[in-house]
Amino acid sequence: MSIKKAESAGFCFGVNRAINIVNDLIVNDVKVCTLGPIIHNMELVRELKEKGCRPIDDIDELKDGETLVIRSHGVPKSVIDKLGAKGIDYKDATCPFVKKIHNIVAQANPDYDIVLIAGNKNHPEVQGIIGNCLAECYTFNNEAELEEILPIILKKNNTNLKVVAQTTFDTKEWEKSVKKIKKLCTNVKIFDTICNATSVRQSEADLIAAQSDFMLVIGDRHSSNTAKLFDICKRRCSDTVLIETARELDTAKVRAAKDIGVTAGASTPTRIIKEVLDTMSEIKSGETNVEESFEELLEESLKNLNTNERVMGTVISIAPNEVQVDVGRKQTGFIPVSELSNDPNAKPEDIVKIGDKIELLIMKTNDQEGTIMLSKRRVDAQKGWEELQGKVESQEILTSKVTEAVKGGVIVLYNNVRVFIPASQATASRDEKLEDLVGQEVNFRLIEVSQRGRQRRAIGSIRSVLKEQRAAQREEFWKNCEIGKRYKGVVKSLTSYGAFVDLGGVFGMIHISELSWTHIKHPSEVVNVGDTVDVYIKDINEETKKISLGFKNAEDNPWEILKRDYPEGTVVKAKIVGLTTFGAFANIIPGIDGLIHISQIANQRIDKPADILSVGETVEAKITAIDFDKKRVSLSMRALLPEDEQAPTKETAPEEAPAETESAE
Numbered sequence: 001m002s003i004k005k006a007e008s009a010g011f012c013f014g015v016n017r018a019i020n021i022v023n024d025l026i027v028n029d030v031k032v033c034t035l036g037p038i039i040h041n042m043e044l045v046r047e048l049k050e051k052g053c054r055p056i057d058d059i060d061e062l063k064d065g066e067t068l069v070i071r072s073h074g075v076p077k078s079v080i081d082k083l084g085a086k087g088i089d090y091k092d093a094t095c096p097f098v099k100k101i102h103n104i105v106a107q108a109n110p111d112y113d114i115v116l117i118a119g120n121k122n123h124p125e126v127q128g129i130i131g132n133c134l135a136e137c138y139t140f141n142n143e144a145e146l147e148e149i150l151p152i153i154l155k156k157n158n159t160n161l162k163v164v165a166q167t168t169f170d171t172k173e174w175e176k177s178v179k180k181i182k183k184l185c186t187n188v189k190i191f192d193t194i195c196n197a198t199s200v201r202q203s204e205a206d207l208i209a210a211q212s213d214f215m216l217v218i219g220d221r222h223s224s225n226t227a228k229l230f231d232i233c234k235r236r237c238s239d240t241v242l243i244e245t246a247r248e249l250d251t252a253k254v255r256a257a258k259d260i261g262v263t264a265g266a267s268t269p270t271r272i273i274k275e276v277l278d279t280m281s282e283i284k285s286g287e288t289n290v291e292e293s294f295e296e297l298l299e300e301s302l303k304n305l306n307t308n309e310r311v312m313g314t315v316i317s318i319a320p321n322e323v324q325v326d327v328g329r330k331q332t333g334f335i336p337v338s339e340l341s342n343d344p345n346a347k348p349e350d351i352v353k354i355g356d357k358i359e360l361l362i363m364k365t366n367d368q369e370g371t372i373m374l375s376k377r378r379v380d381a382q383k384g385w386e387e388l389q390g391k392v393e394s395q396e397i398l399t400s401k402v403t404e405a406v407k408g409g410v411i412v413l414y415n416n417v418r419v420f421i422p423a424s425q426a427t428a429s430r431d432e433k434l435e436d437l438v439g440q441e442v443n444f445r446l447i448e449v450s451q452r453g454r455q456r457r458a459i460g461s462i463r464s465v466l467k468e469q470r471a472a473q474r475e476e477f478w479k480n481c482e483i484g485k486r487y488k489g490v491v492k493s494l495t496s497y498g499a500f501v502d503l504g505g506v507f508g509m510i511h512i513s514e515l516s517w518t519h520i521k522h523p524s525e526v527v528n529v530g531d532t533v534d535v536y537i538k539d540i541n542e543e544t545k546k547i548s549l550g551f552k553n554a555e556d557n558p559w560e561i562l563k564r565d566y567p568e569g570t571v572v573k574a575k576i577v578g579l580t581t582f583g584a585f586a587n588i589i590p591g592i593d594g595l596i597h598i599s600q601i602a603n604q605r606i607d608k609p610a611d612i613l614s615v616g617e618t619v620e621a622k623i624t625a626i627d628f629d630k631k632r633v634s635l636s637m638r639a640l641l642p643e644d645e646q647a648p649t650k651e652t653a654p655e656e657a658p659a660e661t662e663s664a665e
Contacts, residue, residue, distance in 0.1 A: 002258070002259050002260070003259075003260045003261075003262065003277075003280070004208050004211065004212065004259070004260070004261050004262070005261075005262040005263075005273075005277070006201065006204045006205055006208055006261075006262065006263040006264070007204065008197065008200050008201040008204050008263075009201075009218070009262065009263050009264035009268070009273055010264050010266075010268055010269070010270050010273055011266065011267070011268070011269065011270070012095075012195065012197040012198075012201075012266035012267075013095075013096075013197060013448070013449075014072045014095025014096065014097060014098070014167075014195070014266075015039050015072055015095075015266050015267050017072070017093065017095070017096075017395070018038055018039060018069075018071060018072040018093035018095070019038065019039070019044070021069060021091055021093045022034065022038055022048060022053055022069055022093070025053075025067060025069070025091065026048075026051050026052060026053060030067050031052065031063075031065050031066040031067065032052065032053040032054075032066065032067055032069060033053065033054045033055065033056050033061075033062060033063075033066050033067075033068055033069070034048075034053060034054075034055045034056070034068070034069045034070075034071055035055075035056060035057075035059070035068060035069070035070055035071060035075060035079070036055060036056075036057065036071050036073075036124060037055050037071065038053075038055070038069065038071045038072065038093065039071065039072055039223075039267040040220045040222045040223035040224070040226075040265075040267050041219070041220040041223065041265075041267040041268060041269065042220055042222070042244075043220070043244065043245060043269070043272060044267070044269050053069075056068075059079070059082055059083065059086070059088065062088060067089050067090065067091060068083070068088060068089070068090040068091070069090065069091045069093050070090060070091070070092045070093055070094055071093060071094075071124070072093055072094060072095045072098070073094070073095075073098065073123070073124040073125040073128060074094035074095070074098040074099065074102060074124075074125060074128035074129070075094070075124075075128050075131065076127065076128055076130070076131015076132060077102075077106070077131055077132045078131055079131070094128075095167065095195075096447055097167050097193070097195045098125055098128065098129075098167055100193065101129050101164050101167070101191075101193045102128065102129065102132040104162065104164055104191050104193070105117075105129055105132055105133035105135070105137070105162070105164060106132050106133065106134070108133060108134065108135035108137075108162050109135060109160075110134045110135045110136070112159055112160055113135040113136075113159065113160045113161075113162055114135060114136050114137070114138070114153055114156065114159050114160070114161050114162070115133050115135050115136070115137035115138075115161075115162050115163075115164070116137070116138055116139075116140070116149070116153070116161060116162070116163045116164075116181070117129055117130065117137060117138070117139045117140075117163075117164055117165070117166070118139075118140060118141075118146075118163070118164070118165035118166060118169045118173075118174055118177055119139060119141065119165060119166025119169055120139075120141050120166065120224060121139040121141070123166065123224050125166055125167065125168075125224070126139060126166050129164070129166070135162075138152070138153070140177070142173055143173065143176050143177055143180065146177050146180060146181070147180075150180070150181070150184055150185075153185070154184065154185070159187070160187050160188075160189065161181075161185050161187060161188040161189070162188075162189050162191070163178070163181060163188060163189070163190045163191065164191045164193045165191075165192065165193050165194050166193075166194075166224070167193060167194060167195040167198060168194070168195065168198050168224050168225035168228060168266070169194050169198075169228075170202070170228050170231070170232070171194060171198070171199050171202050171203070172202075172232075174192075174194060178190055196448060196450050196457070197266065197450060198225060198266070200450065201225070201229065201263070201266065202228065202229065202232055204263065205217075205229050205232050205233050205261075205263040206232050206233070206235075206236055208233075208261040208262075208263060209232070209233035209234075209235075209236035209237040209240065209261055209263075210236040210237070211259060211261065212237050212257075212259045212260060212261030213237070213239060213257055213258055213259050213260075214237070214239050214253055214254070214256075214257035214259070214260050214261070215233045215236075215237040215239065215240040215241070215260075215261040215262075215263075216240075216241060216243060216260065216261065216262045216263070216276065217229050217230045217233055217240065217241070217242045217243070217263055217264070217265070218242075218243055218244070218262065218263070218264040218265070218268050218272060218273055218276055219242065219244065219264055219265030219267065219268045220244055220265065220267060220268070221242065221244065223265045223266075223267050223268075225265050225266045225267070226242065226264075226265030226266075226267070226268070227242075229263055229264075229265060230242045233261070233263065237261065239253070239257075241253070243276070244272075245272060245275065245276075246272070246275040246276045246278070246279040249276065249279055249280065249283070251283050254280050254283045255283060260280070262276070262277070309361075309362045310359055310360065310361055310362075310379060311327045311328075311359075311360055311362060311374075312327070312328075312357060312358070312359055312360070313325035313326060313327040313333055313357070313358055313359075313360045313374065314326045314355065314356070314357050314358075315352050315353065315354050315355060315356045315358065316354065317354065318348050318349055318352065318353075318354060319348070320337070320348065321336070321337050322334045322335060322336050322337055322348075323335045323337075323340060323348055323352055325358070325360065325374065327360070327372060327374070329372065330370065331365065331366075331370050331371055331372045332370060332371050332372070333360070333371075333372045333374050334371060334372070334373060334374065335360065335373075335374045335375065335376055336373065339363065339373075339374065339375035339376060339377055339378070340352070340376050340377060341376070341377050341380075341416065342377050342380075342381060342403075342413050342416055342417070342418050343403050343413050344403060344404055345403060345404075351376075352376075358376055359376075359379050360374040360375060360376055360379060361374065361375045361376075361378045361379050362374060363375050363378075377416060380415075380416035381416050381417050381418075383415070383416070384414065384415030384416045384417040385417055385449075385456060385458075387415055388414070388415065388417050388419075388446065388449055388458055391446050391449075395445055395446075396445065397443050397444070397445055397465055398414055398443070398444055398445060398446070398460075399441060399442070399443050399444075400412050400413060400414040400419075400441070400442070400444075401413065401439065401440065401441050401442070402421075402437040402438050402439065402440050402442055403418075403438070404438060405434040405435050405437065405438055406420075408422060408423055409421050409422040409423045409425070409426055409434065410423075410426050410434050410437050410438070412442065412444060412460060414460075417458055418458070419444070419446070419458045419459070419460045420457070420458065420459050420460070421444060421459070421460050421461065421462055422459065424463070425447070425459075425460070425461035425462060425463045425464070426462050426463065427462070427463065427466075428463060428466045428467075428470070429492075437462075442462050443462065443465045443466075443469075444460040444461060444462045444464075444465055445460060445461055445464055445465055446458060446459070446460050446461075447459055447460060447461050447464070469505075470505040471505070472505070473504045473505025473506070474505040474506050476505075477503060477504060477505055477506045478506070478545075481506075481537060481540065481547075482537065482540075483537050483538065483539065483540060484536060484537060485536065485537050486534060486535070486536045487503045487504075487534075487535055487536070487537070488532060488533070488534060488535075489501035489502055489503045489504070489508070489532070489533055489535055489549075490502045490530065490531070490532055490533075491527050491528065491529050491530060491531045491532075491533060492507065492529065493529060494522075494523045494524055494527070494528075494529060495523070496512075496522065496523075497511065497512055498510050498511045498512050498514075498515075498523060499515065499523045499527050501533060501535060501549060503535075503547070506545075506547065507547070508535070508537070508547035508548065508549040509546075509547070509548060509549060510523075510527075510533075510535060510549045510550070510551045511548065514538070514549070514550055514551050514552055515527065515551055515552070516552065517552055517556060517557055517558050517590075517591045518558075518590050518591045526551075533551065534551075535549040535550060535551050536549065536550045537549060537550070538550040558589055558590060558591030558592045559591075559592065559628060559631065561589060562588070562589065562592055562626070562633070563626075563628065566588065566589070566623060567623070567626075568623050568624065568625060568626055569622065569623065569624075570622070570623045571620060571621070571622050571623075571640065572588050572620070572621060572622075572623065572635075573618055573619070573620055574586035574587055574588050574594065574618070574619060574620075574621050574635065575587045575616065575617070575618050576613050576614065576615050576616065576617045576618075576619065577593055577615065578593075578615065579608075579609050579610050579613065579614075579615060580609070581598075581608060581609075582597065582598050583595050583596050583597040583598045583600075583601070583609055584596045584598075584601065584609045584613050586619065586621060586635060588623075588633065588635075592633060593633075594621070594623065594633035594634060594635040595632070595633070595634060595635065596609075596613075596619075596621055596635045596636065596637055597634070597636075599638075600624075600634075600635065600636035600637060600638045600639070601613065601637050601638065602637070602638060603638055603641055619637055620637070620640055621635040621636060621637050621639075621640070622635065622636050622637075622639040622640055623635060624636045624639060
């Protein structure tokens with residue numbers, strides 16, 4: 001007989017993370033309770049209860065001194081709001097992949113979006129998704145239910161459809177549903193939110209069940225993903241059973257089976273899986289007609305088969321295209337440069353030195369040519385991968401260099417493992433170029449580490465770390481900000497009415513009138529996106545959290561310059577900028593125009609200023625009066641004429657001049 005256990009069986013990342021959060025609190029003597037069972041496995045829930053962790057159904061059941069843990073399925077936004085309003089201390093163990101769905105549906109616009117959720121409407125995860133959606137939403141659990149909903153949606157005009165799926169939704173059912181939605185709906189955006197671990201688990205279960213005459217699915221009957229595994233396996237193997245513990249094993253079926261397949265739900269502890277396997281071993285141990293012991297077969301089935309051999313080698317020469325090593329065999333060992341490191345920019349001489357002893361993986365032996373092709377990067381990647389699997393659970397912030405920009409994102413090399421950062425997770429905003437990140441040290445955290453056979457995938461997020469850093473910056477800013485305080489900021493965007501400046505996690509706006517003492521038509525005449533600017537806070541709206549910024553320096557105020565450098569009596573060269581019936585406006589310095597009254601242009605009567613002056617002409621004039629309160633300046637050209645010529649002619653006697661002198665800023 002043989003046994004084949006799914007490599008993906010047991011806790012998924014989200015469940016493991018939730019259990020670790022609870023256990024860490026218990027170890028630190030914290031009184032813990034969970035809002036509902038932490039996961040859908042009553043055996044584990046009972047174990048945790050014995051350690052002091054009690055599940056509750058409502059926040060109001062919480063006792064003084066207890067810390068609440070939000071379970072991995074997540075909760076509606078109203079629950080989080082209630083916790084905040086009551087000031088309750090809580091830890092959020094919601095699976096990050098579920099959180100991702102919350103964020104997607106929360107962004108749906110109630111005015112023109114409809115959200116369609118593939119999943120069981122009564123499942124806590126789906127209830128949590130619904131509770132984070134403000135737009136109209138519908139749920140379906142299979143193709144038949146979808147067919148009932150689609151006509152309702154199609155009757156609604158001018159709406160956008162957003163489709164998400166419960167993380168544990170049946171992948172085959174999802175594929176059929178997506179195909180139907182795409183066929184009938186044109187204005188639709190589909191988000192494949194089924195957890196990658198779920199996809200791998202279901203595919204592997206399907207394959208193993210097809211090769212088995214007896215299939216075991218281990219998990220809690222209340223677990224949605226376990227139930228789906230059972231349905232998938234049942235389609236492939238008619239003799240499929242779902243058990244929660246080893247006590248439920250059917251001894252007769254185990255003895256009769258030739259090929260046994262085993263898989264387990266994402267919330268099934270490793271301990272329970274092992275108990276089932278050990279019990280089957282005991283059942284089969286008394287049989288003498290089995291060529292190999294069940295224990296040996298079991299051990300073999302659990303191995304990660306890898307026929308490649310590792311050897312130690314000593315570097316004997318380094319060339320641009322390869323490194324030669326001595327591995328203690330008659331063949332010549334060589335490492336192609338592509339197998340030295342996962343960093344495409346690294347040079348061989350920077351990675352190894354002659355005499356270095358390094359661990360290598362045999363890739364290919366060519367006895368005819370007497371060579372062995374070896375790989376260093378694969379050994380390094382394997383070691384790094386083992387460490388990486390622990391990092392995704394801890395969610396700690398990692399630091400490494402971006403080595404290249406690829407289609408859809410960038411690659412960060414961490415401990416010789418290539419970590420893919422999708423474009424949506426690489427920068428704080430979408431307008432930043434991915435190429436600018438290459439060569440930079442960045443902080444990131446892992447959001448997924450998965451393996452399917454020999455294919456490994458590590459996905460990280462720079463953006464999540466940036467968001468946390470900016471949140472901390474915002475908190476620090478609001479603690480210390482005050483009107484009049486100066487900051488250095490970076491211009492992030494321009495509009496027709498002003499410039500938005502990043503002050504470090506918080507944005508403020510410089511109104512266009514604050515950018516220059518002179519009139520400008522657009523902020524781009526003074527600043528550009530990316531400029532670093534010195535600003536000060538002019539005003540703070542505490543309710544809306546809007547900040548008005550000042551940019552102009554008082555010493556650059558043209559009226560201050562006029563007061564300092566151009567007192568009354570000063571002779572200036574002024575440029576004519578405008579003509580009216582009663583005089584001419586002339587620019588004295590940038591930002592200040594003065595009025596040359598018609599009576600002060602010449603010593604003879606003139607019908608209109610245009611008879612003598614023209615726009616653009618530069619004239620000499622004397623500042624005869626300044627009114628700083630009204631921002632007016634009076635100029636006179638006539639005052640610069642010789643004294644005997646200054647007197648007005650009979651036609652231009654003073655009594656004929658206007659009673660008040662006009663001036664302009």
